[in-house]
Amino acid sequence: MTRQKRSHHKLKRAVAPYLYLSPSLLIIGLLMLLPMVTVIAYSFQNSAVLRRDPSFAGLKHYQAIFDDPVFWASLWHTLYFTCMSVIFHMTIGMAFALMLNSDRINPTLRNILRVLYILPWLFTAVIIAVIWRLLLEPNGVVNSILMQIGIIGSKVEWFSSPQTALHAVTFANIWAGYPLFMVSLLAGLQGIPKDFYEAADIDGAKAYQKLIFITIPQLMPIIISISLLDFIWTMQVFPLIWITTGGGPIYSTEVLSTYTYKLAFSSYNLSQASASAVVILLISLGLTLFYIRYQKAR
Amino acid sequence: MAEVVLENICKTYGNNFHAIDQLNLSVEDGEFLILVGPSGCGKSTALRMIAGLEDVTSGSLRIGGVDVVDMPPKDRDIAMVFQSYALYPHMTVFENIGFSMRLAGKSKAERKKRVDEIAKTLQLTSLLDSKPANLSGGQRQRVAMGRAMVREPAAFLMDEPLSNLDAKLRVQMRAEITSLQKQLGVTTIYVTHDQTEAMTMGDRVAVLKGGVLQQVDTPKRLYESPVNAFVAGFIGSPSMNLFEATLTGDELMSGALAIRLQDAAFVRRPGLRSYAGRKVVFGIRPEDLYDSSLESGRKYQTIPAKVTSIEELGSEQIVHLNIDAVRVDSGDPDAVQDFGLASNAVAKFEPVSTVRSGSEIRLALDDAKLHFFDPETHLAI
Numbered sequence: 001m002t003r004q005k006r007s008h009h010k011l012k013r014a015v016a017p018y019l020y021l022s023p024s025l026l027i028i029g030l031l032m033l034l035p036m037v038t039v040i041a042y043s044f045q046n047s048a049v050l051r052r053d054p055s056f057a058g059l060k061h062y063q064a065i066f067d068d069p070v071f072w073a074s075l076w077h078t079l080y081f082t083c084m085s086v087i088f089h090m091t092i093g094m095a096f097a098l099m100l101n102s103d104r105i106n107p108t109l110r111n112i113l114r115v116l117y118i119l120p121w122l123f124t125a126v127i128i129a130v131i132w133r134l135l136l137e138p139n140g141v142v143n144s145i146l147m148q149i150g151i152i153g154s155k156v157e158w159f160s161s162p163q164t165a166l167h168a169v170t171f172a173n174i175w176a177g178y179p180l181f182m183v184s185l186l187a188g189l190q191g192i193p194k195d196f197y198e199a200a201d202i203d204g205a206k207a208y209q210k211l212i213f214i215t216i217p218q219l220m221p222i223i224i225s226i227s228l229l230d231f232i233w234t235m236q237v238f239p240l241i242w243i244t245t246g247g248g249p250i251y252s253t254e255v256l257s258t259y260t261y262k263l264a265f266s267s268y269n270l271s272q273a274s275a276s277a278v279v280i281l282l283i284s285l286g287l288t289l290f291y292i293r294y295q296k297a298r
Numbered sequence: 299m300a301e302v303v304l305e306n307i308c309k310t311y312g313n314n315f316h317a318i319d320q321l322n323l324s325v326e327d328g329e330f331l332i333l334v335g336p337s338g339c340g341k342s343t344a345l346r347m348i349a350g351l352e353d354v355t356s357g358s359l360r361i362g363g364v365d366v367v368d369m370p371p372k373d374r375d376i377a378m379v380f381q382s383y384a385l386y387p388h389m390t391v392f393e394n395i396g397f398s399m400r401l402a403g404k405s406k407a408e409r410k411k412r413v414d415e416i417a418k419t420l421q422l423t424s425l426l427d428s429k430p431a432n433l434s435g436g437q438r439q440r441v442a443m444g445r446a447m448v449r450e451p452a453a454f455l456m457d458e459p460l461s462n463l464d465a466k467l468r469v470q471m472r473a474e475i476t477s478l479q480k481q482l483g484v485t486t487i488y489v490t491h492d493q494t495e496a497m498t499m500g501d502r503v504a505v506l507k508g509g510v511l512q513q514v515d516t517p518k519r520l521y522e523s524p525v526n527a528f529v530a531g532f533i534g535s536p537s538m539n540l541f542e543a544t545l546t547g548d549e550l551m552s553g554a555l556a557i558r559l560q561d562a563a564f565v566r567r568p569g570l571r572s573y574a575g576r577k578v579v580f581g582i583r584p585e586d587l588y589d590s591s592l593e594s595g596r597k598y599q600t601i602p603a604k605v606t607s608i609e610e611l612g613s614e615q616i617v618h619l620n621i622d623a624v625r626v627d628s629g630d631p632d633a634v635q636d637f638g639l640a641s642n643a644v645a646k647f648e649p650v651s652t653v654r655s656g657s658e659i660r661l662a663l664d665d666a667k668l669h670f671f672d673p674e675t676h677l678a679i
Contacts, residue, residue, distance in 0.1 A: 195384035198351050203398035203449070204372035213397070217388040 042274035061275035074259040093181025121179035129243035132172040162252035228291040300362030300452035307357035332500035340509035377446035385430040527676035531628025541623040553622035579671040586667035587645035595662030603661040
């Protein structure tokens with residue numbers, strides 16, 4: 001009897017963790033894993049979704065997208081858009097965080113700036129897209145100001161010119177995304193003991209030396225974590241580009257997300273769209289693995 | 299090495315709070331001075347002003363004869379050991395110790411030579427490649443010392459450097475710091491709230507209260523001749539027992555209590571006669587109270603007392619007592635904890651004493667060791 005009781009208790013203890021985890025595992029399985037597996041399956045089928053009994057296509061759709069120059073342009077645009085966004089998110093976020101953390105700024109002004117700097121974070125991607133479309137219109141505020149101060153001689157069609165469109169959407173995305181870095185780095189800055197700076201003052205450190213030798217090394221775990229997350233998120237940005245340029249003009253702002261969307265819902269080539277989605281998934285997966293490995297190493 | 303002189307130093311914060319009021323202090327070349335006082339007495343503020351981490355509101359501050367009031371910390375030729383050690387967690391022990399040399403643009407070879415010397419002195423050689431997180435409290439403390447020593451400063455400033463260590467290690471590090479200071483001969487100003495550290499480490503001790511300097515003297519003189527009731531209560535552990543009594547003839551009277559004073563007491567303190575018929579504060583240290591049933595207590599006069607509780611420490615017993623007298627607060631917030639609710643006096647008895655909690659005893663006191671203070675000003679008589 002006692003032995004029976006003991007083994008029953010052992011079984012309960014062994015099963016309990018899985019029972020606790022099961023609701024979240026079920027949700028993740030249904031909402032994430034199942035669609036992912038389905039998309040992977042579609043990418044190997046001919047006329048996926050459109051036909052009841054699609055035939056096996058092998059790597060045909062992958063071959064097709066790798067042969068498509070627009071795919072390579074999209075990949076390059078995605079990399080440019082993502083890298084520039086992450087670099088400037090970090091630089092601007094760090095500059096603003098340092099400013100907000102400084103004792104030299106009046107506390108009232110600091111509180112006002114804190115609210116102002118965080119504003120972009122309050123808007124959804126659609127609102128941000130609309131704001132920047134209005135601001136960067138040929139007859140918009142930006143052109144008017146730049147012309148008045150003499151930086152440009154004539155109106156620039158920021159979103160409509162292939163030369164400027166990619167820079168313009170990247171700029172809008174930088175504006176929208178820096179607050180995450182700012183808030184995270186500000187929290188990090190506030191966690192650095194004041195003693196470190198005082199000890200450095202006594203040792204004769206100049207402001208830039210304190211930044212290089214104390215602040216940045218202390219913030220490094222945050223910088224790496226947030227940069228990796230930002231890289232993963234920015235690679236998948238869709239609404240901002242879709243609403244501002246739609247990937248145009250002449251594919252000049254086409255990124256992997258808009259390229260895939262167009263394949264799926266403009267050309268109805270769902271199989272090829274799935275192959276493209278799998279490529280995005282693989283790139284994101286690589287970064288995610290890197291992120292997980294970094295987190296484990298800490 | 300240099301002399302540190304503070305003249306009429308004041309520190310007032312924006313809310314009109316006077317952290318330091320007219321502080322005059324002269325630390326001689328090579329001297330080990332301890333700044334001691336209860337929490338909030340301004341000792342750390344004073345040290346931070348010397349370091350240049352706090353502005354001086356008024357007064358003059360000289361290090362090695364140079365007025366440093368308007369000088370940034372790096373130009374004052376001082377080194378500081380912080381309470382938290384302020385070791386950079388991302389740097390190794392070598393990098394931490396050599397940080398100031400790196401800032402000064404010294405070559406790696408120069409840094410290595412100097413850091414190796416320091417590490418040898420502090421027995422840190424085998425730990426030079428370790429990060430602070432992998433060191434014990436005592437090792438971190440030594441690294442902090444090394445970082446201060448590497449620059450060969452004119453003066454060391456230490457802000458409660460032992461407060462993060464456990465009791466045993468603190469005793470060991472106390473001795474290490476003292477011998478290191480003697481070996482280096484560098485002027486050292488050391489802040490602590492622990493009066494044991496103050497008494498055992500410094501050449502002289504400056505006692506602060508509420509931003510005002512109370513007394514600067516050798517540990518022995520502070521213990522034997524405190525200038526006021528605060529210093530009397532602050533120095534010594536457990537604190538001195540202070541009571542109010544009326545001086546009647548040559549007797550101290552309080553309730554049923556009568557303590558006869560020897561002529562010597564009046565000879566040593568001529569002012570005491572003028573308190574005849576008036577109230578006076580008298581103090582006696584716990585170590586000058588004895589168990590009258592033991593040999594050590596037989597030669598002294600006795601007063602009745604009730605034992606309320608006993609702390610057995612092995613080498614001695616801390617006996618909490620209640621005697622028929624009104625206890626006087628020395629003004630030291632930390633002293634309150636020495637007394638329980640039912641007791642108003644503390645005595646240190648020999649371990650052989652057989653007194654029991656709750657028993658009525660005769661308490662012997664060495665009247666030659668009594669201290670007297672004015673009841674209004676609390677100044678020593």
